[in-house]
Amino acid sequence: xxxxxxxxxxxxxxxxxxxxxxxxxxxxxxxxxxxxxxxxxxxxxxxxxxxxxxxxxxxxxxxxxxxxxxxxxxxxxxxxxxxxxxxxxxxxxxxxxxxxxxxxxxxxxxxxxxxxxxxxxxxxxxxxxxxxxxxxxxxxxxxxxxxxxxxxxxxxxxxxxxxxxxxxxxxxxxxxxxxxxxxxxxxxxxxxxxxxxxxxxxxxxxxxxxxxxxxxxxxxxxxxxxxxxxxxxxxxxxxxxxxxxxxxxxxxxxxxxxxxxxxxxxxxxxxx
Numbered sequence: 001x002x003x004x005x006x007x008x009x010x011x012x013x014x015x016x017x018x019x020x021x022x023x024x025x026x027x028x029x030x031x032x033x034x035x036x037x038x039x040x041x042x043x044x045x046x047x048x049x050x051x052x053x054x055x056x057x058x059x060x061x062x063x064x065x066x067x068x069x070x071x072x073x074x075x076x077x078x079x080x081x082x083x084x085x086x087x088x089x090x091x092x093x094x095x096x097x098x099x100x101x102x103x104x105x106x107x108x109x110x111x112x113x114x115x116x117x118x119x120x121x122x123x124x125x126x127x128x129x130x131x132x133x134x135x136x137x138x139x140x141x142x143x144x145x146x147x148x149x150x151x152x153x154x155x156x157x158x159x160x161x162x163x164x165x166x167x168x169x170x171x172x173x174x175x176x177x178x179x180x181x182x183x184x185x186x187x188x189x190x191x192x193x194x195x196x197x198x199x200x201x202x203x204x205x206x207x208x209x210x211x212x213x214x215x216x217x218x219x220x221x222x223x224x225x226x227x228x229x230x231x232x233x234x235x236x237x238x239x240x241x242x243x244x245x246x247x248x249x250x251x252x253x254x255x256x257x258x259x260x261x262x263x264x265x266x267x268x269x270x271x272x
Contacts, residue, residue, distance in 0.1 A: 026217075075256060081112065139168065153214055158210065161196065166198045
């Protein structure tokens with residue numbers, strides 16, 4: 001696999017006919033190896049949850065229909081799917097006729113599961129579905145802390161924890177990283193829910209901000225944060241969930257957690 005072969009970062013004509021071959025898979029293993037993560041023995045559970053807000057197709061009589069699609073890729077899948085290829089693939093539905101809504105869903109399940117190398121869950125939601133209404137992350141926001149920042153590339157030494165065991169949920173809207181291919185900014189919010197020695201909040205905020213000039217995919221940033229917190233804070237339980245801002249009709253919300261931990265019910269934030 002060579003990222004130079006991916007459509008990301010290249011001028012592209014947007015197709016209007018259904019074509020599963022447009023999907024470009026990227027093996028997860030290469031980005032996990034520097035973090036000491038063995039694909040055969042993952043230290044976490046997790047999923048990558050995507051929403052597609054520009055999904056449309058034609059019914060048998062040529063009338064357009066629209067929906068919002070929710071996709072869930074297991075973190076154990078051997079591949080992630082490059083985002084621009086995903087947009088091009090979805091755009092191919094625009095002028096393609098399908099017999100029913102379920103036929104669209106089945107095509108999405110088949111094609112995305114083949115690209116990911118594992119079963120992908122697909123749900124089609126009506127545009128007015130209450131599940132798509134914005135909500136807030138649970139817990140306490142740490143963004144108002146008065147901190148001085150010097151690091152803009154990931155620095156795990158900023159993370160410290162100690163003292164009594166606590167259970168808390170902390171979140172920040174200040175997460176930013178950059179696409180490793182185009183350099184475009186990826187904005188997000190991140191939730192840290194844990195049980196363990198109390199994490200120093202100022203250090204945690206500085207650490208999250210330190211991703212500001214880091215170049216990596218959304219999924220790998222979340223895995224990086226998870227592995228650093230496990231190594232530095234040594235929590236008994238941990239969940240790291242990021243909600244990234246929508247770009248080109250797609251948003252992504254990866255989460256990684258110690259076995260048994262589950263994320264909050266699906267939610268969307270105002271920036272998504």
